[in-house]
Amino acid sequence: MGFVSKLVNATASPSLCDAMASITEAQFWQAIGILIRNYHALNKRIFEVVITQVEKQKDGRLCESSEEELVKTLQDRPSKRTCSGFKIGFKLLPKKLPENILGTGTIDFAKCLYECQFASDKLEDFSARLQEGQLLLESEQNSNWLQYVVKHKLLNWSQSKQDEKKDRSMRLVSLEQYNDLYKELKRKHSQHLIDLWKTAQESTDPLKFIYEDLAIAAYLICVWRSTTPDAFADLGCGNGLLVHVLNAEGFKGYGYDVRKRKLWSLYPADTQQCLFEKTVEPNNFRLDFPEINWLIGNHSDELSAWIPVIAGRLNLSYFLLPCCPYELSGAKFRRRNTKISAYQDFCKYIKLVSEKCGFPLVIQDRLKIPSTKRLGLIGIKRRPTIPIEDLEYFVQEELRKYRTGESEVKLREKEERVRNCTQVDKSIIDALVLKIFNQLLAANEDKWSGRLPMREIAQSLTKEELSGIKSECGGIKTLLRNKHEVFEFCGGDLIGIRTPKPMDQRLRARVTTKKRSCFFKQHHPLGCPLEDAVCSFIH
Template sequence: MAMVEEAQFWQAIGILIKNYHALNKKIFEVVITRVEKLEDGRPSESTEDELSKALKEDPNNRTCTSIKIGFKLLPKKLLNNILGTGTVDFVERRYDCQFASDDIEDFSVHLFEGQFQLKSKQNPNWLEFVLKPKLFSWSQSKQDESKVKSLGLVNVEKYNDLYKELKQKHSQRLLEYWKTAQESTDPLKFIYEDLAIAAYLIVLWSQTQSEPKAFADLGCGNGLLVHVLNAEGYKGYGYDIRKRKLWSLYPADTQQSLIEKPVEPNSFRLDFPDVDWLIGNHSDELSPWLPVLAGRLNIKYFLLPCCPYELSGAKFHRRNTKISAYQDFFLYVSQVSQECGFEVLHDRLKIPSTKRLALLGIKRNNTKTIKDLEYFVHEELAKYKSGESEIKLREKEEIVRNCTQVDKSIIDALVIKIFQQLLDSHEDKWSGRLPMREIAQSLTKEELSGIKTECGGIKTLLRNKHEVFEFCGGDIIGIRTPKPTAPAIQSRLTTKKRSCFFKLHHPLGCPLKDDECSFIH
């Protein structure tokens, strides 16, 4: 391991103090409750910002000799928080961490001859293989001061307590709804994500004294967020162009709050005059329109943008290729919000999604008029030759584009052709491997055109036939070797419904016995 300079050591300790949860998956967040500096032999109360500043100071010019830190660990599941104490010793170049719980181990970190020296009474493996590599990584990282802090607009402790309460109260019933509706989406992701968003909004509303008279969730999808907020006493409605299977399973009051209606930006009108908050929860094509609609109505909004789209409904045109497409789109929607007169707030949610940056418009700048807003929208649409009457968002009938709509005989012929091509590559007796590009080049234009419009084409076809093909890393495709299915798992799966592909088409047949294979022999 490379040598660590003193400034790098204290950078790593600064990150460790606030990010212990990165080392322990049972912990949700760290909350610093007290900071006491010892300077010129005199103790004094200090702040979290002063702590960060002291850790970044030049070691040769530092006057502070030590800092004591009180903090709370907020567990993800346990009811009670765990208290802890950290001691920064600048003279000894050492950090000691102690916890008021036997479930979490005390430890110390010392910089000695350019290396991290770690000590604890137990669990040396955790020190060596978890804490030490993390500290070294943190010591070498470049700190991005502009990065949006997670849950920066809400009280993290209140949020965590409420999130645990909502999970306890709602998750089991929502899982039952999912099973009854036979939804194909992952229930754990959607349920925990929307419970987290509900907890965030409730805490935010209480802290900013901006609780809604009523809210409207535009592009509400399965209506889960509307249902949870309604159940927690917040009046609100959900709009979506298509009714979902889950809607009919919610209680009657939630069902009445879910409205099957397209949200066409220039003609859409709310059915309820008391709505004073708009919500866009991964609202796809509607995302850039949320600030515009909120500005027109002079109400507040919360937006968690997802897939990037223009105001026209077309795919987002990149403005800045030096950053990620998601960051670029996020900055664009922030600009739209500012042009609509909002004082834009940013936050980073803790949800099971890579798209977790949120925008909030709670206050508007009175210097921006509706005329200014409409002029900006008109100019933005004109850039991409979209007249205001030509805005095209989502169709009511969703087109399925996953190769399932292609004629079965075409799919079967392509699968056999690709399978034979892999066999002929003769990597071994069982399975050949080829680059995807070589497979695609072997197919005729007619064969490719039959699946190209199916959103993914050849790659989607190969993924759908995962019982036959496997992705071997990079661009390489191979033939999957069948594995026996455990009886306990087999009983939960739909098995013995189709003939075994390998039994029919592989020259060596299927290597599995009849009772081991999920398909008919």
């Protein structure tokens, strides 16, 4: 490649490199195979990689090949290989740059060498080689990136279990079309929506919610390019942001929620007319517009399990992004399979519900959104192979088996009850906080901060002391989180006393500082370790 070489040695991360000081040829090519399809894991400015061309080197010449053959050859033993190497053309999709970046990867099996070059000076060319069991990386510059990022990833990938059938993100849409559209939606809508957030004085993080719903909108638009809806209905639409963006992009739709949100009155008039404050009662809910042929459940909580039921009853298609798992009764979801995560278990249950409601195939795709709950489920219009009577029988059996004692299905109430310990009498809260604080003090030796397991703290409190908060979400855990200036979660089940830190000078003007008395000044035997001028609280 003509590099001015800077050889990167394995001294940057001793613990990792000591544990993986030597790798085999099979492990090296496994890591390279993962790298080729996951360059975005090395660079946060890149959204995704698209392989555009694969050629194999055979008998001194290049001939057409495929990504499938490339993957298989990288996994084969050397004796089974039918070529001496590959040349791979790929395209990097940047998150912000307007133009995509072309790249070329070259595999040389004889030299155990992979070389990567980019048609842009914004990214660094590099090579990776296996020599006597050691992973060697070379580049013209930026050795720290190779040392701390590339090498770390390659060594981890060399030890990972191969799973080519693993559920990959965004399988149903063109990654390039999606990325271009997402960037366009951000350009058109993000600043205006952030301004609306400020006007409404929303307490939620605008960057998280706005960019997440823009990403969901971009995904749906890409899916709908092959099956355009006449109109959609977003059940449990919340702040109505997804409805607003999709309407603005030419997709007619409506949003229903049990409570009107502050943002609704700030949207344009045509969006406001499409948002309805209406309880979605699953057993008698009817849509107001006959043209609706798609349902959306975007983090719809208690309604999630009902989305395929309602879609089945009304003969509609649906898109569901499940979040908090609930039974059809509105009770918390009861695990069916403890061998997988609760979220995976719930998604599997949704597929079962969909099958019973007449959807023979439910497509699952993993979205790229700023949320840990990002598995999307799509049920295309049900087939009349299952009579509606069978659907209703299944629903009633589920309600009978998992009913919580209520005579009716109990979903979200119109007036949301505040359940974060803020409604508990202050004297009860203060007494509990002081008792737990003194308990932690007694458990330490250095007279400043002790640690105790949450279980031990809870067991030390009487029923009377806990009775005031036992109906609150999270109970004692929520209480401790709300008092974050006093307590800290130390990992696992351990709770400790937080050591006060000086106030950031940039935060002096914030109204949250200097409004309350310093807890440590009042209650810690050593007082507050901070001077009054740098403490966030009043001394």
